[in-house]
Amino acid sequence: MKNALLAWFQANERDLPWRKTRDPYAILVSEVMLQQTQVDRVIPRWRAWLERWPTVEALAAASAADVIVAWQGLGYNRRAINLHRAAQHVATHGWPDDLTELPGVGAYTAAAVGNFAFGHDVLPVDTNVRRVQERTGESFDGSCAQALFDLGATICLARVPRCGDCPLAYACPSRGRRYEPLRKQPAFEGSFRQRRSLALRAVAAGDQPADGDALVSLARDGLVVLHDGVASLPA
DNA sequence: GTCCGGAGTA
């Protein structure tokens, strides 16, 4: 199966700019951005981010406020803070052997940076890779990572896989199956998440939001600081 | 297990 996968990948690889670098910082930024957002939206944001902060030292020297503002619209604002803190850790101590020591870096992201930047033969298992492995019953090694990403993103889709176009269908026991959605999420409209988002945007714009609960929650995550009830972005 | 954003899509 591995050979069929890699042959397909050679002919169908997506053109993603972070695949052209081995800089662990640039790759980490791409992985953190991609943890929540579609590839097409991330590409311009990733380019702009690296233009503004080309190195891990540059990001470490930025203010948290600038990082939060630059992250606007990418979602999950805690990740921006974690990325900033991770950069400060690396700028001070260098890259740790165990990348999960960095805030916001778990098993998946550590494996991705370890493989793509440091050349370790580890397979970063994200939801796409897990799905392909479960459906095919095959265990792939680290050299298949990018191929599995692309297969999972374009062919082996979560609910209605395109088995007719799949290079692994000939040997796949799940060929032709369809699946129920795995998670359900409450509506964003009217949610506390939305209130947090609105409050943070207001603070970033220099306003004082009236939503105290949202501000307290943001302060717990280090996204705002409260002094005598006055909210501002962290320095 | 729950929480976390918000744009794209049907």
Place this chain on the structure above:
DNA sequence: TACTCTGGAC
């Protein structure tokens, strides 16, 4: 309008 989509922290 309602629903889809992530990995990590807790």
